[in-house]
Amino acid sequence: ILNVEQSPQSLHVQEGDSTNFTCSFPSSNFYALHWYRWETAKSPEALFVMTLNGDEKKKGRISATLNTKEGYSYLYIKGSQPEDSATYLCASPGANNLFFGTGTRLTVIP
Amino acid sequence: GAVVSQHPSWVICKSGTSVKIECRSLDFQATTMFWYRQFPKQSLMLMATSNEGSKATYEQGVEKDKFLINHASLTLSTLTVTSAHPEDSSFYICSARDSRTSRARGEQFFGPGTRLTVL
Numbered sequence: 016i017l018n019v020e021q022s023p024q025s026l027h028v029q030e031g032d033s034t035n036f037t038c039s040f041p042s043s044n045f046y047a048l049h050w051y052r053w054e055t056a057k058s059p060e061a062l063f064v065m066t067l068n069g070d071e072k073k074k075g076r077i078s079a080t081l082n083t084k085e086g087y088s089y090l091y092i093k094g095s096q097p098e099d100s101a102t103y104l105c106a107s108p109g110a111n112n113l114f115f116g117t118g119t120r121l122t123v124i125p
Numbered sequence: 126g127a128v129v130s131q132h133p134s135w136v137i138c139k140s141g142t143s144v145k146i147e148c149r150s151l152d153f154q155a156t157t158m159f160w161y162r163q164f165p166k167q168s169l170m171l172m173a174t175s176n177e178g179s180k181a182t183y184e185q186g187v188e189k190d191k192f193l194i195n196h197a198s199l200t201l202s203t204l205t206v207t208s209a210h211p212e213d214s215s216f217y218i219c220s221a222r223d224s225r226t227s228r229a230r231g232e233q234f235f236g237p238g239t240r241l242t243v244l
Contacts, residue, residue, distance in 0.1 A: 019168075049232055049233075056237070058129065058218075058234075058235040058236055058237045058238070059218075059220075059235040060235075061233070104168075112159055113159075113171075114171075115168045115169045116168060117166075117167060117168040118168065
């Protein structure tokens with residue numbers, strides 16, 4: 016079992032503000048780090064799969080960085096919009112499955 | 126993109142009955158599917174890994190006789206909650222990984238989940 020932690024648990028931001036949150040994971044035997052976005056009443060959707068230390072990936076206004084040596088990843092959202100409201104999950108692969116954090120629930124207030 | 130469907134999306138049943146939940150990969154083959162359960166305010170907890178053509182691998186603490194998993198084809202896995210009780214009420218969600226991708230780099234594709242309420 017891999018201990019994957021996310022903070023904060025929930026977050027409220029005003030529309031237009033930028034925000035970020037954290038995922039921490041065991042740095043030993045690192046293989047990959049996944050980020051998912053889970054909107055209410057929809058399926059979790061993969062955002063990024065990151066494998067290399069120092070990786071930075073971007074998808075529109077959302078980007079993520081990875082530090083495998085210290086065991087953390089940041090997810091950034093620039094200029095938050097109401098449609099960004101969702102739970103953001105990170106996960107680290109085990110032998111044949113993913114271990115998920117508890118997620119950060121983001122609410123963007125119009 | 127890869128789509129996973131899950132049926133039903135919600136179900137209410139009486140205590141003692143069995144409930145079957147289906148998970149289908151619609152446009153890709155999945156030799157491996159995963160069943161998760163989510164308790165309120167908690168993370169997705171892996172219940173079992175469903176392997177096409179063989180027995181499922183259950184996580185510690187998950188009763189295999191209670192949560193029957195069948196993965197009869199490359200696109201369908203089913204979870205049957207047998208003799209359901211109120212404590213089985215939860216959100217169940219499945220995912221599938223495209224058979225062509227590696228375990229780490231290949232993201233999982235999720236179904237929309239099933240809300241089970243046992244009265």
